[in-house]
Amino acid sequence: MAESNNSKSDYSSSVTIKSTSPTTTRRRRRWKNMDKKIRSELTSQDIRDLRDVFDAFDREQHGFISILDLRKALRVLGFRIKRNDVYEIARDVGIERLGDVSFSEMLEVIISMQGDSRDEYEEISQGFKMLDTEKKGHLSADDLLKAAETVEIKLTNRMAQDMVYEADQDGDGFICLNEFIDVMRQTNLYN
Structure with a gap:
């Protein structure tokens, strides 16, 4: 029994409890x-x-x-x-x-x-306006690259061009507000 007490105390003295701040x-x-x-x-x-x-x-x-x-x-x-x-x-x-x-x-x-009443269109429109820094009414691949650089996200020219191509419904080579809204509403953030 003395041995088991010693081994028990040896065990408990070797266990360290990590304190939490x-x-x-x-x-x-x-x-x-x-x-x-x-x-x-x-x-x-x-x-x-x-x-x-x-x-x-x-x-x-x-x-x-x-x-x-x-x-x-x-x-x-x-x-x-x-x-x-x-x-x-x-x-x-x-x-x-x-x-x-x-x-x-x-x-x-x-x-x-x-908040309680989320206005998806307003949120997306604000995002579009932030990307459209020159207030042209559309986004180009260069606009996407500038935005990515601002927030230090790696985006290649090819990736930005592909994004524009995917979103561009009217074939003008740019993303207008309605196209931007359509793409954003398809993401999981707005489903």
């Missing part, structure tokens, strides 16, 4: 609470698509992005947001460390920005 605990708790809301607001495909956007800005694969990268990601998704507003929105959803935004926190921000 209060921030990590709050994030886990928030994710559990948010998980139901996320599933009710976003489809699994939406979440996968948004994960791709998040990963594009999480260049070092740490699982976090900066608040400025959050703003860039939101702009890519068609949200109009000023630099100062992103800090306020982040605080509103409970992001405590503004330089440290997790994927679930980004989803919280997106859901809070969508």
Whole structure:
């Protein structure tokens, strides 16, 4: 019996319990609470698509992005947001460390920005206007390349040309607002 006590105490002294920081605990708790809301607001495909956007800005694969990268990601998704507003929105959803935004926190921000009455056409139109920086009323492959460069997404000239070709319904070599809306409504973000 003495041996079993020794081996028991040896075992318990060799086990290390990893402590969890209060921030990590709050994030886990928030994710559990948010998980139901996320599933009710976003489809699994939406979440996968948004994960791709998040990963594009999480260049070092740490699982976090900066608040400025959050703003860039939101702009890519068609949200109009000023630099100062992103800090306020982040605080509103409970992001405590503004330089440290997790994927679930980004989803919280997106859901809070969508609001209860989501106007898909307005969201898509805003995205189009952001890409149409010269206010020409249409998008070219060059416009797509400039937008990709702005948010540091790798896009080749061929890829941009293919995107225009796929969206261009009238054969003029450009994407007009209606064509842009049609393409965007076919994506999982709007289904």
